Amino acid sequence: MKPNMPSSSSITSQKVRIIAKIRGYTDQESASITENSLPLISVYKHGEGESDEKVTVSFGEQPAVRKNAYEMDYCYGQNEDLSLIFEKEIRPLVAGVIDGKSASIIAYGARGSGKTCTIQGSEDKPGLAALAISEILSVAKESEKSVTVSMYEVYQDNVFDVLDSNKKVQLFENAQGNTELRGISRVPINSISEFQKLYFGNGTRKATEKIAPKIVRRSHKGLMICVLSNSGNSSTKLVGKMNFVDLSGYEDARRNGIDCANSGETANINKSLYALLNVVYAVNTKESRVPYRENKLSRVLQDSFGGSSRVLLLTCLNPMCQDTMYTVSLASRSLQGNNGVSDGVTRSSVSLTKPVQSLMKTQKLAIISDATNKKVGSNSIMGSSKSLTRAEQSLLKNRKPAFVSATTKKENDSRLSFRKKNEAKIGRKLFDDGITSTTTHKEAKLPVDCSSAISPNAVVGAASFPKKKEEESIADAPLKIMDSTSTVEKVVSLLVSNSDFKASTPLEKESDINEKENNDSQIHEEKSPPLSSRLRELSNSLKSLYASTPTPSTTQDVSIPFSRLSVLEPETPQTPMTSIQTPREILNNRSSGLKQSLVKDCLQFINSASKAELKGLKGIGEKRADYILELREESPEPFKNLDDLQDIGLSAKQVKRIMRDVAVDLFN
Numbered sequence: 001m002k003p004n005m006p007s008s009s010s011i012t013s014q015k016v017r018i019i020a021k022i023r024g025y026t027d028q029e030s031a032s033i034t035e036n037s038l039p040l041i042s043v044y045k046h047g048e049g050e051s052d053e054k055v056t057v058s059f060g061e062q063p064a065v066r067k068n069a070y071e072m073d074y075c076y077g078q079n080e081d082l083s084l085i086f087e088k089e090i091r092p093l094v095a096g097v098i099d100g101k102s103a104s105i106i107a108y109g110a111r112g113s114g115k116t117c118t119i120q121g122s123e124d125k126p127g128l129a130a131l132a133i134s135e136i137l138s139v140a141k142e143s144e145k146s147v148t149v150s151m152y153e154v155y156q157d158n159v160f161d162v163l164d165s166n167k168k169v170q171l172f173e174n175a176q177g178n179t180e181l182r183g184i185s186r187v188p189i190n191s192i193s194e195f196q197k198l199y200f201g202n203g204t205r206k207a208t209e210k211i212a213p214k215i216v217r218r219s220h221k222g223l224m225i226c227v228l229s230n231s232g233n234s235s236t237k238l239v240g241k242m243n244f245v246d247l248s249g250y251e252d253a254r255r256n257g258i259d260c261a262n263s264g265e266t267a268n269i270n271k272s273l274y275a276l277l278n279v280v281y282a283v284n285t286k287e288s289r290v291p292y293r294e295n296k297l298s299r300v301l302q303d304s305f306g307g308s309s310r311v312l313l314l315t316c317l318n319p320m321c322q323d324t325m326y327t328v329s330l331a332s333r334s335l336q337g338n339n340g341v342s343d344g345v346t347r348s349s350v351s352l353t354k355p356v357q358s359l360m361k362t363q364k365l366a367i368i369s370d371a372t373n374k375k376v377g378s379n380s381i382m383g384s385s386k387s388l389t390r391a392e393q394s395l396l397k398n399r400k401p402a403f404v405s406a407t408t409k410k411e412n413d414s415r416l417s418f419r420k421k422n423e424a425k426i427g428r429k430l431f432d433d434g435i436t437s438t439t440t441h442k443e444a445k446l447p448v449d450c451s452s453a454i455s456p457n458a459v460v461g462a463a464s465f466p467k468k469k470e471e472e473s474i475a476d477a478p479l480k481i482m483d484s485t486s487t488v489e490k491v492v493s494l495l496v497s498n499s500d501f502k503a504s505t506p507l508e509k510e511s512d513i514n515e516k517e518n519n520d521s522q523i524h525e526e527k528s529p530p531l532s533s534r535l536r537e538l539s540n541s542l543k544s545l546y547a548s549t550p551t552p553s554t555t556q557d558v559s560i561p562f563s564r565l566s567v568l569e570p571e572t573p574q575t576p577m578t579s580i581q582t583p584r585e586i587l588n589n590r591s592s593g594l595k596q597s598l599v600k601d602c603l604q605f606i607n608s609a610s611k612a613e614l615k616g617l618k619g620i621g622e623k624r625a626d627y628i629l630e631l632r633e634e635s636p637e638p639f640k641n642l643d644d645l646q647d648i649g650l651s652a653k654q655v656k657r658i659m660r661d662v663a664v665d666l667f668n
């Protein structure tokens, strides 16, 4: 049966679309397949009608035993070629780019899964980028617009200009807060042959080679196509932008026996893939904070991810490689039920997406805890039953083959929910240090037929997860005021806990840097070194502000509920001081002023301090200080609010601790 094809309306209305393409067999692979080989990848569509195009991609030795099943917006089979993907997925996006929108097509997958063949292709068999350029050129010509292309490579978190001898490119934040690739080559293109010469490097580059052939290294490769309007004689204005990204392949370093020399590179690549998927997830779920800064590539793509832009995550599936399973599981997590575009409008949480937020939070916690407990177990991707609740264990015991038995939708839902919950517990392994857990799967047998991608079969419902228990509020705890340093610490703690940043960040990654710097901060904690002289200046100025502030009697042992001290947000209008204000109201106003002042000065300090001074702050070690300096090169004031500190990998807790230390120092 012919699968339902994705309708162009769903493609253009979805902010983020996550699809898959199973690559064809190479000659060698074809030769090794026998009639008895079983398929490794099976694809099941959810519904019969055109309105439900979603599919479930599953892995297993037999289609009837669905060990790992992941939801996708759509999946193209082995025999479906690139021109079909172009027609269905890319052409509608081209129309948007000409009309002033941005689109990013990101090929993601395990090593050797066909990403380069899909995006770049060859001169004989053009990939999606060349097909898109051809279309863009013809439409641009009709509407008197011009087209330029840039090519870059992101290697070890540095960006290089492929069209200019791989020169390093600096990222710069412009006045609108958008990231620009400063000085990158932008080459005007008038015909497809001009593009091909550039893309395949005729004369300088062999057609079969990948972009940036001079240095053979594993990197992410980007092509940026800009459509410009020719307004006036010389001035041009950017209309829309289309990015193609051929990500470096995910690889399980341990399973693939990667030696130490290369495992660092693999770990870096895997981490950057993880960071980018976090961004896709946050964009898809309309998180109010998107962690662009955790990854160079996401910073490059930042201005093409917001507003009315579209993102197509194309997960390439290697039918012969087990790493494919991990890539699909991660891509699938970014997929949400409701991801319609709401032009620039963000929301911090939506009921529909809440379960997966919980999942990601749990996963994040798992990653963090791994920094302190480095023991990577031999759990399978499904997790060890040791850590399961009784209900989960019983669910596992009773698991039935989903696609043979008359499994109800409810059962499927809870099974999927269980699997996702379970994966979340060990999710850290997927991208931790580039070394994934080993799986309990036997080596996969050779697949027979992935070409008929869609089987009209079971319905898989959305996963549901228990809502994460909210952290207990301390708002109503009593507080004694102004009589000792410890009391001051409490006040400060209150000020900081009510501060401008959210305690529960959407996605928090624990990297090697964090681990090292957590160690740093532990050392700091033990030795408690004095803060820099500039922080002392800050303390002094705050002390004088504090001293000049009329306060109610400080000798009384007054119990005040925390809730009464709640701090006003900066944009909240201050209550005018009138004669009817109570001492408590006066105190509230004072706390607000103090907090704002403290936050402002602290940010100013981080925006201007020397490296040594930065390292005087808990949680900021060598690498993070270097990163801050690098960000300051790109933008004079990179830190505008406390949330921005989380973008350099500090946890909400670490930011609070910095604020608390600065404030406590006032009274020392």
Ligand SMILES: Nc1ncnc2c1ncn2[C@@H]1O[C@H](COP(=O)(O)OP(=O)(O)OP(=O)(O)O)[C@@H](O)[C@H]1O
Pocket (backbone or CB within 6 Å): 023, 024, 025, 026, 109, 110, 111, 112, 113, 114, 115, 116, 117, 118, 248, 249, 250, 316
């Ligand atoms: N549709 C296809 N049919 C048959 N073989 C293919 C197909 N697509 C790719 N291949 C083959 O698969 C191999 C890997 O392809 P490709 O280089 O595109 O993968 P990749 O995901 O970019 O790899 P890497 O992660 O190492 O960059 C190549 O040998 C390529 O010829």
